[in-house]
Amino acid sequence: MYWNREAETMPMERVRKLQDTLLRDTVAQAAGSHFYGERFAALGLTPADIRSVDDLSKIPFTTKDDLREDWPYGFVAVPREELVRMHSSSGTTGRATVIFHTADDLDAWTDLLARSMYMAGMRKGDVFQNMMTYSLFTGGLGFHYGAERVGALVIPVGAGNSKRQIQLMSDFGTTAMHIIPSYALHLSSVFEEMGLDPRRDTALKLAFLGAEPHSEETRRRVEDYYGVKAFNSYGLSEMNGPGVSFECSCQCGMHIWEDNFIVEVIDPKTMEPLDEGEEGELVLTTLKRRGMPILRYRTKDLTRIIPGDCPCGRTHRRIERIKGRTDDMMIIKGVNIFPIQIEKRLMDIPGVGSNFQIILERKDYNDHMIVKVEVQREIFTGNLKQLEDLRRKIIEELKSDILITPKVELVEPNSLPKTEGKAVRVIDNRERQQ
């Protein structure tokens, strides 16, 4: 049940010792880059000052802005000829950041993906359909090479073209798929349109959900509809991409691979470290990347470390499902709200379809939230009262969680913009309406 028993079940004391060693190597390596060379010099810091993980706090955080400012090669710590791959973040907020890998870096990353997928139950002989974009985005190629290393037959179809996806699944007996959760929900309507039922007409048993935060309720919907076990995963291009953290068969939190990353959770406002179990911003340090080491990277992702051991026997600690990005947080009438809170409530209400959208407006100096919700086709009885009851139920459910009363609009199935990439859930019109 382990891809690498020794690495995955290593006692925590040994993991800590290993981290000390790897951290010293990483800091020495990073000092050779333009960015960290200058930063260390400005602080009067030398690699010798960092002896163990306890010394980590001497090093300032690295932010996305740092990566942008020393663009593109400022963080590279090996001769340019050693680099064999470039990846880039989606760059939806400002200039995209680029990450470079050496051949060894790719090997280590691939191994983490293989370890993760094996942990979730994928084996040699499985047929793996990779429905993520193959491009600068790390999700496509990362899983691709990991799945090949496990020994699965990989169908590198990429994103989009829903009918072809379904055709491939049934023609080649796909058993595992890698898919964005909002797209998995959307794809169900295409199955219906084609008169197919994934439980009956495909051999699917595993789904790897990734690339966007999603709720437990969404996972259960995917599992119910496709008849699979669906696994959550976490990663970001700055830390290679997918494979940073992954669920085991217990589905009770994502093991974060501490032999490859140092994990910290901080208060995003004060930047002080938080105790285990407290929710805050995840901060990560690479331990095995030579081409482009990154120290104490502020991910902007909010989560917490789940205290206690996992029944699966792996020692690496678990983080909770990502609650959102500090960037995603909406402040409405002074209340902090994350889109995933809305999703969680909506996906639990029978009759709610697969897609929704949040629109923020400002009128007369007042914030308003409009939630557009697709209705499930099957529940429509032709009765307006039934729709009004559904709307009232949605408003009540949301109000009890987010404490403000949103305006809810029911819309026709498949009428909201479909996404084959990360879903755009929030449209904030408030700035324009100031």
Next chain:
Amino acid sequence: MISYQMSIFAENKPGRLAKITSILGREKINIRAITISTSDVFGVVNMIVDRPQEAFKAIEKEGMTVKLKEVIAVIIDDKPGGLDSLVQLLLREKVNVENAYGFVLESWKNAVFVIDVDQIERTQSILEKAGFRVLDAEALASAEPFHYMNY
């Protein structure tokens, strides 16, 4: 004797009704009666058409959310008090009407009144026992509204 009402879920915005009527026009389906009930941003379009099954398929194929619902189509006299005699009967029998609308067949002679009730079978037998004529889908399809007959 059951008739079918086609109900379509539609957002309340320009173009939705036009989409429905263009599909029905293209499929040469005749609309006998139409009502729209809205709740600000969304609503339900209810229709009586001559070929409900075909209309349903055509609308569904275009990706709209549509349902065929059983309703009762009953003939009443087109004269003052015509509707009242029917409604008084329903009241006496404690039948609750969810939705209702009508159209004239022959001016000053008779009209069709469509009612959507919860106890559809019981209501039918009450109506038939009281001497009302209830139309099935086929009869409803061949019933010609007055303007076709007179012009």
